[in-house]
Amino acid sequence: MSEVINVYGLLGTRALVTREAAQRLGPAIAASLARKADQVALDFSQTLGITPSFLDELLRVVQDSLRDSGIMQVRLKLKNPPTRLSLKFMALARGRGVRLAEADGDTWLIAVESPTG
């Protein structure tokens, strides 16, 4: 089952730059996992900027949600990311132990596993 979260609709700001902003997505992500979603899509279509700090914290939030829900893994799809997938985002994905790839030019695919897995 796949769920879509409209990021701008939830957070209301176009530049997502802080770890605090990523933490505010936590409840929606946890709710999706509770509904047994195996893929969670975050739609960034009205977002105009994200920082590595934001994305790093988003991955931590997802990993914590997996651990807390007992779910082993989830596919995270970032639709319409506001920036290209560059070396710095690949580096932070490596640091978090997740696989990050670009698909179709406007989607990032991230395979996230539970930290207890």
Place this chain on the structure above:
Amino acid sequence: MVDLRGCEFVFPAAVLWCVVYPLLAKSRGTQSQVLVPTNFGVCTYLESLGVFDILKQGEVVVDDRGVPRKPDTKLVLPVSRFNSQSEVEDLANKALDNLMGRDLGAANLRSLVIEVFAELALNAVQHASSTIGAFGFIQFYQFEKGNRFICVVADGGIGIRRSLERNPALRDRVFYDWDAIELATRERVSGTGDPTRGIGLFGVSEDMRKPGRQLIITSGIGALAIEEDLLSRAWRTVLFPGTLAYASIPT
């Protein structure tokens, strides 16, 4: 007392020197005063950036009588003081709104400018332990050789070396301010000791290693420059009581 009366020109990177020094002095109990430039153009420039307002809010004596307040349509974000992540987020979004509203720069550059500013500002908030907070501004600047976005962030905190020294694993690698700055730009290097941190400044450094871009960081008596054809160069310099980061991006 900071005497700017003889200044004929203030480079954008130097603007926050004029803010941090007097505010630090004031915070340490010293009567602090800034003598504004007699050069009318320089004075107007500093006024338009909001420098004198920030100083006066910090109870630094500034005589800016007769200096006109001219709105600068090329100013993306005036000199702003911040102390928290949420304030950084507010400033980043305000700057983005201004970039879009004034149609400054290409769309793909706007997100880069905001990202660079935000990461530098977040570092100041999270690692500087500055008693006077942190300051930053974003300007669309017309140099002789072309137009650029300028992002400058500064604090009056402990400096990068002392911040990294909080991580016991790094203490034997940071003997001087200049090698601390260089180390801080590497992936996963953080004074927090958290292996998942240390990506903000690394990311900014990678972004600045592109044609025409420049990043200069001053902290304590050290400085570092990053450009496309100069991967990085670190050196000893005059003391800056905190950290100042200057990013320049051609439009």
